[in-house]
Amino acid sequence: MSDHDSRIDLVALANAIALPDAQWRAAAFARQARLTKPAGSLGQLEELSAWLCEVTESCPPRPLDRVRVVVFAGDHGIARTAATSAYPPEVTAQMVLNFIAGGAAVNTLAELNGASVRVVDMAVDSDLAYLGEHAETVAAFKVRRASGSIDREDALTYAEALAAFDAGRTIADQEIDAGVDLLIPGDMGIGNTTPAAALTALLTHTELALVVGRGTGIDDATWMRKTAAVRDATRRGRNRLADPIDLLAAVGGADLAAMTGFIFEAAVRRTPVLLDGVVSNAAALVANQLNYRAKLWWHASHQSTEPAARAALEYLDLAPLIDLELRLGEGTGALIALPLLRAAATTLTNMSTFDEAGVSDREAND
Amino acid sequence: MSDHDSRIDLVALANAIALPDAQWRAAAFARQARLTKPAGSLGQLEELSAWLCEVTESCPPRPLDRVRVVVFAGDHGIARTAATSAYPPEVTAQMVLNFIAGGAAVNTLAELNGASVRVVDMAVDSDLAYLGEHAETVAAFKVRRASGSIDREDALTYAEALAAFDAGRTIADQEIDAGVDLLIPGDMGIGNTTPAAALTALLTHTELALVVGRGTGIDDATWMRKTAAVRDATRRGRNRLADPIDLLAAVGGADLAAMTGFIFEAAVRRTPVLLDGVVSNAAALVANQLNYRAKLWWHASHQSTEPAARAALEYLDLAPLIDLELRLGEGTGALIALPLLRAAATTLTNMSTFDEAGVSDREAND
Numbered sequence: 001m002s003d004h005d006s007r008i009d010l011v012a013l014a015n016a017i018a019l020p021d022a023q024w025r026a027a028a029f030a031r032q033a034r035l036t037k038p039a040g041s042l043g044q045l046e047e048l049s050a051w052l053c054e055v056t057e058s059c060p061p062r063p064l065d066r067v068r069v070v071v072f073a074g075d076h077g078i079a080r081t082a083a084t085s086a087y088p089p090e091v092t093a094q095m096v097l098n099f100i101a102g103g104a105a106v107n108t109l110a111e112l113n114g115a116s117v118r119v120v121d122m123a124v125d126s127d128l129a130y131l132g133e134h135a136e137t138v139a140a141f142k143v144r145r146a147s148g149s150i151d152r153e154d155a156l157t158y159a160e161a162l163a164a165f166d167a168g169r170t171i172a173d174q175e176i177d178a179g180v181d182l183l184i185p186g187d188m189g190i191g192n193t194t195p196a197a198a199l200t201a202l203l204t205h206t207e208l209a210l211v212v213g214r215g216t217g218i219d220d221a222t223w224m225r226k227t228a229a230v231r232d233a234t235r236r237g238r239n240r241l242a243d244p245i246d247l248l249a250a251v252g253g254a255d256l257a258a259m260t261g262f263i264f265e266a267a268v269r270r271t272p273v274l275l276d277g278v279v280s281n282a283a284a285l286v287a288n289q290l291n292y293r294a295k296l297w298w299h300a301s302h303q304s305t306e307p308a309a310r311a312a313l314e315y316l317d318l319a320p321l322i323d324l325e326l327r328l329g330e331g332t333g334a335l336i337a338l339p340l341l342r343a344a345a346t347t348l349t350n351m352s353t354f355d356e357a358g359v360s361d362r363e364a365n366d
Numbered sequence: 367m368s369d370h371d372s373r374i375d376l377v378a379l380a381n382a383i384a385l386p387d388a389q390w391r392a393a394a395f396a397r398q399a400r401l402t403k404p405a406g407s408l409g410q411l412e413e414l415s416a417w418l419c420e421v422t423e424s425c426p427p428r429p430l431d432r433v434r435v436v437v438f439a440g441d442h443g444i445a446r447t448a449a450t451s452a453y454p455p456e457v458t459a460q461m462v463l464n465f466i467a468g469g470a471a472v473n474t475l476a477e478l479n480g481a482s483v484r485v486v487d488m489a490v491d492s493d494l495a496y497l498g499e500h501a502e503t504v505a506a507f508k509v510r511r512a513s514g515s516i517d518r519e520d521a522l523t524y525a526e527a528l529a530a531f532d533a534g535r536t537i538a539d540q541e542i543d544a545g546v547d548l549l550i551p552g553d554m555g556i557g558n559t560t561p562a563a564a565l566t567a568l569l570t571h572t573e574l575a576l577v578v579g580r581g582t583g584i585d586d587a588t589w590m591r592k593t594a595a596v597r598d599a600t601r602r603g604r605n606r607l608a609d610p611i612d613l614l615a616a617v618g619g620a621d622l623a624a625m626t627g628f629i630f631e632a633a634v635r636r637t638p639v640l641l642d643g644v645v646s647n648a649a650a651l652v653a654n655q656l657n658y659r660a661k662l663w664w665h666a667s668h669q670s671t672e673p674a675a676r677a678a679l680e681y682l683d684l685a686p687l688i689d690l691e692l693r694l695g696e697g698t699g700a701l702i703a704l705p706l707l708r709a710a711a712t713t714l715t716n717m718s719t720f721d722e723a724g725v726s727d728r729e730a731n732d
Contacts, residue, residue: 038582043691094725103718216404325409339705352469
C-alpha cells in the first residue's frame with residue numbers, strides 16, 4: 001500500500017498553474033488579419049500561432065530556437081511476466097545506449113530539426129554498470145530496476161512514484177532554468193504501452209478494446225495477453241483514482257511518473273510542451289487530473305496509431321497536427337511535427353502586412 | 367479555335383517519362399527493416415522514404431538540400447467579368463512585388479525551411495513597368511496580360527498555351543541544370559481557383575458542387591457566380607479534352623499551362639516535385655493526361671480545403687502528408703510539408719541499424 005505519511009499536497013498542485021493571458025491570443029488574431037494572405041488561409045496554423053503567442057507570452061511569439069527532448073526510460077515488469085511486447089526487455093537498456101551514441105530515430109530527427117536530446121534512466125532493468133561513464137548523469141534520478149508487473153502488483157510504492165514525479169519536475173526546472181523554449185517528453189521502455197493503455201482506460205472511461213494497441217507490432221496472441229494484463233491492471237487501479245500519484249504507483253511506472261511531473265512542471269513554469277505519442281498522452285491525462293489548466297500549455301503533435309492515444313487526446317480536447325501512422329515513441333512524433341510550429345511562428349512574425357507591402361485587402365473589392 | 371499547324375507532339379510526350387527503377391524502393395524497405403526501431407513504426411514516413419529513394423535514384427536518398435519554389439503568377443479574366451474572388455485583380459501584381467521584396471508567406475516559409483523562391487509573371491494584368499528592374503527576369507516568359515474569361519472565351523490561343531507550357535518546361539530545365547534537388551510549383555493569381563475547378567471537373571468527372579470552393583474566402587453570392595462560371599467553362603471545355611494543351615487554352619490560363627509544363631518536365635528530368643494546393647493539383651491532372659508516369663515523380667504535400675484538390679488527388683491516387691485546412695497557395699503548403707520529407711530522409715540515412723547499435727531485433731523475443 002501507499003505511504004500516506006508522505007502524500008503529495010494535491011491542493012497546492014491544483015493552484016500551481018496559471019491560465020495563459022488572453023491578450024496574447026487576441027493580439028495574434030489581430031496580427032493574422034493584417035498579413036498579406038487571404039483571411040484564414042493558413043488554417044490550423046493560425047490557431048497554432050495564437051497558441052504560441054499565449055504560451056510564449058509574446059506577439060509575435062518568441063522563436064522556438066532551444067528545443068529539448070527528454071526521453072524517460074524505464075522497464076515494466078509486465079513485459080517479462082506477460083510478454084506483452086514484440087521485443088525483449090533488454091532492448092530498453094540497449095536503446096538508452098543508442099540514444100547516448102546518437103544513433104536512434106530521436107537523435108537523427110533532433111539533429112535535423114535543431115533540437116537536443118537528454119535521456120534519463122528512471123527504471124531500466126539493469127544495474128548502473130551498463131551506462132559506464134554516463135551513469136552519474138543519465139541515472140541520477142533512477143528509482144528502481146523495472147516497475148512492478150501491473151497486472152498483479154503495484155508498479156511502484158507511493159514514495160517511489162512521488163520521487164519519480166518530483167524527478168520529472170526537477171528535470172523540467174533544470175531545462176527551463178537553462179533557457180529552453182519548448183520541451184518534448186520522449187519515452188523508451190519495452191512494454192510501456194501497457195501501463196499507458198491502463199491509465200488511459202481508467203482516466204477516460206474507455207473500454208479495453210479501444211485502448212489496447214499493437215505497440216511495437218505484436219501478434220494476436222500477444223495482443224490478447226496484453227489486453228488481459230490491462231484488464232487486470234484497471235481492476236487494480238480503479239480504486240486508486242483519488243490521488244494521481246497513487247494511480248501512477250498502482251498501474252503506471254517510474255518513467256510515466258517522471259514524465260507526468262515533467263510536463264506538469266513545464267505548465268507551472270509557463271513553458272510550452274509538444275506532446276509525443278501514446279505514452280506522453282497517458283502522462284498528460286494523469287497531469288490533467290492534478291490540474292486541468294496544465295493542458296493549456298501543451299500541444300498535441302501527432303495522432304499515434306495506438307488507440308489509447310486517440311482516446312486520451314479526445315478526452316483532453318487536444319488536436320494533433322499530423323496523422324502519419326507513427327508509433328515509434330522516443331519523442332519522434334513531436335520532433336517530426338516541430339517544423340509546423342515554427343512555420344506558424346515565422347508566418348506570424350515575418351510576413352508583411354497589407355499596408356507594408358502595398359497590397360489591397362479584400363475590402364478593396366467592394 | 368486552336369492553331370492546328372503548331373500542335374504539340376503528344377506521342378513524343380507520352381514516351382518522355384521513365385518509370386522509377388524498382389530497385390531503389392526495394393533497397394529502401396530492406397534498409398528500413400534493419401534500423402533500430404519497431405518495424406513499420408515510422409508509418410507513412412517509411413513509404414515516403416522509399417519514394418525519395420526512387421526519385422533520387424539512391425538509397426539512402428540524396429538529401430533535399432536545394433529546394434526551389436517557382437511561383438507562376440497570372441491573372442484571369444473571370445475574376446474581373448464575374449468577380450469570382452474576394453480580392454480585386456490588382457492584388458496579383460501587388461503580390462508579385464511582395465514576393466520579390468520577400469514579404470509573402472512563401473518567402474518566410476522558404477527562409478525557414480531552407481528553400482528559395484522564384485516568381486514568374488506569365489499573364490499578370492499589368493504592363494511590364496510595374497516590375498521595374500525585375501521585368502527582364504520575372505516577365506521573360508510572359509504570354510499576355512490576363513488570360514481570357516473562361517465562361518465565355520478561350521483563356522489562351524493554342525499558340526499561347528503551348529508557349530506557356532514550353533516556358534514551364536524551360537524553367538524546370540533551368541532549375542534542374544542549376545542543380546536543384548526538389549521542385550515546388552507555386553501559384554499566384556486572383557481568380558485562379560476558377561480554372562482549377564473547371565479543369566478538375568472535366569478531368570475527374572466530378573460534379574460542380576464538389577469542385578467549386580471558397581477560394582480566398584468568398585461569400586455565398588460569389589460562390590454561386592463562381593459555380594456558374596465553372597459550369598459555363600466546363601461546357602466550353604468538354605469537347606476540348608483530346609489535347610491537354612488545347613484544354614489549357616480553352617479553360618486554363620497561362621499560369622496553369624506553365625505550371626503543367628514545369629511539373630511535366632521535372633518528371634522527364636527525373637527530378638522530384640512536391641505539389642502544393644488546388645492549382646498545382648489541377649496542373650497535375652493535366653500533365654497526367656500527357657503522361658500517366660509523371661505522377662510517379664511527384665508527391666502530394668497537403669490536403670487543401672478547396673474541394674477540387676481532394677477530387678484531383680484522389681483521381682491521381684496521391685496521398686497528402688498533412689491536412690491543416692491550408693488554402694493559401696504560393697507553394698506554402700508544400701513548404702510547410704517539406705520538413706516531413708527531410709524527416710523521412712534523415713531517419714533512413716542516419717539511424718543506426720540493430721547490428722551497429724547492438725540492439726536486439728524482435729527475433730530475439732522468440
